[in-house]
Amino acid sequence: MATIIQPRICKLTKQEGQAFGFFLRVEKDTDGHLIRSIVKESPAEQAGMRDGDRVLRVNDTFVDKDDHHQVVEKIKTYGNQVTFVVLDDVSYVNAKKQGSDLIEISNLNSKFIQPVINGVNGKTAQPKLCYLVKESSGYGFSLKSTEGIPGLFITEVSSIGVAAEAGVQLNDRLIELNGENVENFTHEQVVSKIKGAEDYIVLLLVDEESDKYFKNKKITIVAPMASVKNLPYQPRVADITKGPDGYGFYLRDEQGHQGISHYIRDIDPDSPAEKSGLVDGDCLVAVNGDDADQLEHEALVEKIKKCGSRTTFLVADSQTHELYKKAGISPICYWNEVCKPHRHQELEIETPNQTTEAGEEQRFKLRHIFKGDEGYGFILDSTEGVQKKFIKQVVAGSPAEKAGLEENDVLIEVNGVNVEGDTYDELVRRINQSGDRLSMLVIGREEYNLHEMKKIPTNSFLSSAETPELASPAAQTEEQSDGQLDGQSDKQSDRQIDKQMEESNSEEPIADSPPEENKERAESISSSSPEEESDDDTQM
Known part of the structure; x- marks a missing residue:
């Protein structure tokens, strides 16, 4: 009987200057590109690579038949x-031995492939937050502790109870209760806390x-690592386009659930703020994905001004804010998990009338990047001779990553x-x-390479691409505890976010551009060949 063949996907991410943590080898009398000498706790180990694995594809390019140095260059190319x-x-x-078609079974869409994410087959290793409202019969689960085994574990989950509905499962280990770590608590202490809690x-x-x-x-589990998708109350995303009279609301600093926070107040009827779904009393959590709680009032007002005519707010009502406080996390966790991975897709430009010979749609992406203190946050390739x-x-x-670049x-x-x-230059x-x-x-x-192969000029796909209106730096605001975002220009002009933006032609070098003398940005790879006639060995 034929052996089941099941390739795995390993997604490796490393920091600049860091190695992936494995050697890629071609060995005498052995087929394929072998993974060897995996470094402990390296990106390679964390992604689920194993000693002796053969590399079939690199970013969807089949490489089993390629020369060793070709594979190394492909890996280098992808950064x-x-x-x-x-x-x-x-x-x-x-x-x-079976004559299997490795090209087919290694296809990223193949039914044979078994994803490996963070080293856990088929899923992401992640804790979870579960919100349980007490019923007359209780919460619908029991706790157990076992002598010699640290921790408290979920047992006897009622199939029709609130625990099951909230995502609680048999043998889950309890880490925190209402934002407090209880891993070292006794069974009696935890039960007492649950009984003494509210509803x-x-x-x-x-x-x-x-x-x-x-x-x-050896990773310590904390609440910000958890998924928030199962929580019943969630922050809201408001995309606001500035009108002739501004946004139409005040921004005030007030005492909230977690200290001083920024609140939406005095929303004008039929204003962009009201139309976007903002409600009086909403707490402003983030602006274009940046945590608002990290900014003082004046800095936050200035940031909103720099967003130009359109900005995206993440807000939370009082009920949501209270829930996240009880869970021991900030509502910004919602943006990081739910919004951030998908927001850039809204800016993709679709050109359905332009297709390749195979009938595939070509998609350009328009990215608006707001410069941060450290620059835009990207590096251009500066290799000489590359057109x-x-x-x-x-x-x-960085701002570049948040914009979807x-x-x-x-x-x-x-x-x-x-x-x-x-x-x-x-x-x-x-x-x-x-x-x-x-705007980029x-x-x-x-897709660009496909254009070149098909000899399709890129400008033939740009007819629907809008030319972005650039926002220049905003004027300075007076120090206030109350900033109006409605464009009125009478007695309150000292605390409004100005509609007029000043022109700027800064010649300051971008911090993320490679220096002039450094024309080759591709990181070096040390190579050695213990047996030049048969073996190739490259550290990645």
């Missing part, structure tokens, strides 16, 4: 994030498989001007002159 499709040693040997409780739990993963990696301009690196947590995106336009013919100069906001039209590298 700090690379997706590998691998097959364990025994399965690889058996697949060769609802918030539990931080971890399932059995994820718990093993975190213990193996196309692409993004070499996107700094984690991705590594290996190919740059087509900057502020509505085509830059495909620009030199590296001309492109850097153009970006420097953009002030505090930059980009396309994924693979």
Whole structure:
């Protein structure tokens, strides 16, 4: 009987200057590109790579038949994030014997593939927050402790109780109760706390498989790591486009559930604020994904001004704020989990009338990036002789990442001007002159390569691409505890966010541009060949 062959997906992410933590080898009398010498706690180990695995694909490119150095160059090209499709040693040997089609079974859409994320097969290792409202019969679960085994575990979950509805499962381990860590509490202490709670409780739990993963990696489980998708009350996203009279609300600092917070007040009828769904008393959690609680009132007002004519707020009503406080987390966790991975998709430009010969839609992406204290947060590839301009690196947590810019995106336009013919220096100069906001039209590298292969001019797909209106730095505000965002210009002009934006032609170099003398940004890879005639060995 044929052996079941099941490739795995391993997604590796490393920091700049860090290695992936494995050697890629070609060994004498052994087929394939082998994974060897995996470094403990490295990105390779955390992604689920195993010694002896064979690399079948690198970012969806089949490489099993490629030369060793070709594979190394492919890996280098993709920078700090690379997706590998691998097959364990025994399965690889058996697949060769059976004459299996490795190209087909390693396809990223193949039914054979088993995802490995954070080292846990088929799922992400993650704790969970469960919100339980007490019924007359209780919460619908029991707790147990076992002598010699630390921790308290969920048992006897009622199938029709509130615990099951909230996502509580058998053998989940209890980490926190109402934001307080109870891992070292006795059974009696935890039961007493549950009985003494109000009509609802918030539990931080971890399932059995994820718990093993975190213990193996020596990772302390805390509430901000948890998924918030199951919580009954969630923050709201409000996309606001500024009107002729401004946004139409006041921003005030007030005492809230967690100290001084920023609150939406005095919303004008039929204003952009009201139409976006803002409600009087909403707490402003984030502006364009940046945590508002980290900013003083004046700095937050200035940030909103710099957003230009459109901005995105994350807000929470009092009930939501209270729930997140009880869970021991900030509502910004909702943005990081639910909104951040998908917000950039709304800016993608679809051109349904333009297709490749295969009938596939081509999609350009328009990215609006607001400059931060450390620059925009991306590095351009500066390799000499490379005509196309692409993004070499996107700094984690930077404005570029928050705007949806991705590594290996190919740059087509900057502020509505085509830059495909620009030199590296001309492109850097153009970006420097953009002030505090930059608009970039980009396309994924693979789609760009498809354009070149099909000899399709990129400008033939840009007819529907709007030229973005750039926002320049806002004027300074007076020190207040109350900032009006409605554009009125009478006695309250000292506390409003101005409609007029000042022009800026800053010549300050962008912090994230590579220095002039450093034309080669590709990181070095040390290579050695213990047996030059047969073995290749490259540290990744």
